[in-house]
Amino acid sequence: MAVIVLDRAPTLTLTTRTVRRGRRAANTAATWVIGVLFILALVPLASLAWTAFSRGLARFDTDFLTNSMRGVVGAGGGALHAVLGTGLITGATIALSVPVGIAAAIYLVEYGRGAFARTVTFLVDVMTGIPSIVAGLFAYTVFSLVLGPGARSGLAGALALSLLMIPNVVRTSEEMLRLVPDDLREAAYALGTPKYRTIGKIVLPTAMSGIVSGVMIGVARIVGETAPLLLVAGYSDAMNYNLFSERMTTLPVFIYQQWKFKGTDVAAYDDRAWTAALMLIAFVLVLNLSSRLVARVFAPKTR
C-alpha cells in the first residue's frame, strides 16, 4: 500500500537532489498548503468547542438540570423540560424507525430480488437526501390532516425524525447483514433450520453489534435536529410528559428558543443557550464514541 512507499522516503532523498529547483519548490509549497488547509479546517472546531465550554459552563449547574423554563423571565430556569422532550421524542423515533429499518434491511439482503428490491434500494438513497425541513413539512401535512391545522405534538416530531433516521438504519443494517458469511446461513440450512429461524438465530445475532452501533450513530444525528421539530413539535416552556398532545421542546429547539425570544437580560438567555449546546455536543460525542466501542467490543469473534 501507499504506506510502504512513504516509508521508503530515505531512498527518495537521493533522487530529490537531482530534482530541479522549480519542481522542488512546487512540492514544498504544496506540502505547506495542504498542511495549512488541514489546520484551517480545525480552526472552526476549536473555536466552537472553546466557546461552548467557556460559555456553557456558566449555567451547567443543578438548577439547569432540575428546572423547566415555566414562569422564568430573565436569569434562572433550566432545560429539564427540553431534556425530557428530547428523551421522549428520540425514544419514539427509535421505536418507529428501528423495526422498520432493520426489517427493510433484512428484506433487501435476505429476500429482495428484482425490480421491487432495486426500487427500494434507490428510494433509501433518495430518503438519505431529504432535507430535514421537508421531513418536518411532511409530518405537519399528515398530522394536520388528522387533527386539523395548527396541531403540534411530540409524536409528529418523532414521525419527521423517523423519516430521517430510517434510511440510516437501513443502510448500516444492510451493510452489516451482508458481512455475515454465507457459510453460516448454509450451515444452518443444512441442519434443516427454516429460513426465518436462520435469520433470527444466526444472521441477526452475528450482525447485531454493527446494527446497534449504526443505530447509535443514527440517534446521534437526529438528536440534534431542530428544523422539523420547530415546525411540528413547537416550543414550550413547561414539562410535557405526553407525546400525543401539546407542544414539546427538545434541547436543540431550546437553544433556538433561547436565542430567538430573548428578554432584556440577554446574558441569561445566551448562557442557557450555550449550556444546552454544551450538553448536546457532549451527548452526541458520547453516542459516537460508544457506538465505536459497541462495534469493537461486541463484534463477533472471528477466530
Added chain:
Amino acid sequence: MGTVLEDRASVGQASPPGLRAPTPGRPMRRGGGTERAGDRVARTAATAAGATILVALAGVGLFLLARGLPAVRAGQGDLPEGASSFWQLAGPLAFGSIWAAALALVFAIPVAIGVALFITMYAPRRFAGPLGAIVDVLAAIPSVVYGLWGLMVFAPMTAGLYGWLATHAGWFPLFAGQPSATGRTILTAALVLAVMVLPIIAAVCREVFGQTPTLAVEAALALGATKWEMIRMAVFPFARSGIVSGAMLGLGRALGETMAIAMVLSPTPFLVTIRLLGNTNPNTIAAAIAQNFPEAYGMEINALIGLGLILFVITFVVNYLARRMVARGARQGA
C-alpha cells in the same frame, strides 16, 4: 428465473396467502430449509417494511404536492411576506438557496481535498484514523449549534474584514454596496455552511484517495516524481469522479441546511443579488420556511409547503446525480 423474480416482486402486495402457500417440504428456491408458516410471516413482514419505505416517500411527494399546489394560484394578501404571487416568493428564495450552497462549495471543496490529502498522504498512517475522527466530529455537531456559533462568534469577527473589503475592493461586483455592520451576510452564512459540508466531502475524498492504485503511486515515484507530482499524476486523475460526487453530496446537504442559515443570515424578502457583504441579503428556501412557519396560518402554510416541495425536487435531482456518479465511479474503479 424470470417467473421467480416476478413472484418475489409481488410479495407483500395483496396476493391471497392461501394461494401462495407452498406445500410443506417443498425446497425453497434459495438457501434451503422449507417454507413454513413462520417463513411466510417473516418474508411478508420484511417485504412490508420495504414497501413502507416506498409508501413513505410517495407520501412525502403526494402530500406536499396536494397541500402546496393551492398556493400557486394564491394572490396578494394570502402569501407570506406580502408576496403578490407564489413565484415572486419562490424565485428569489430558490436563487438564494443555490447561491449560498454554491458559495459554500467554493470554500469547502479545496479545504476538503487538502484535509483528505493530509490525512491519506502526509500524516503518519498511525494517526490517519484519529485525525479522520476529529474531522468527522465537525459533521456530528448539530446545526443549531453552528447557527449559535456563527451568529455570536463568527459573524462579529467578520464584520471588520467586510468593512475593509468594501472600502478597498468595492470596485469588485461581489464586494460592492454598503457593507453589513453585523457581519450577518450571505458570505458568513456560506462560510458556516462550508464548515458543515466539509466533513462530508472530505470523507468521500479520503475514501477515493485511499483507493489509488499502489502501482500508479509507485510508478510515479519510481520515475522521480515529487510527492506533489505523484498526487497530481496518480491520485487526482483516479479520484476525479469521487471528488465530484462528494461535492454533489455536500451540495445536497448545503441546499437542505436550515438552522445555521436561519440564525446567521439577516435576510431581505424578494432580494436577488450577488453582493456578498451587503446589509441586505437574499434568503434561502429552507431558512424562509423555518422563519415563517411557526407564525404562519391559512394559505401561508400552503405556500411554505409548496416551497418545501421545490426544495425537495432540487435536492432530489442533486442527490440522484451524485449517487449515479458514485455508482459509475465504483464500477470504473473495480
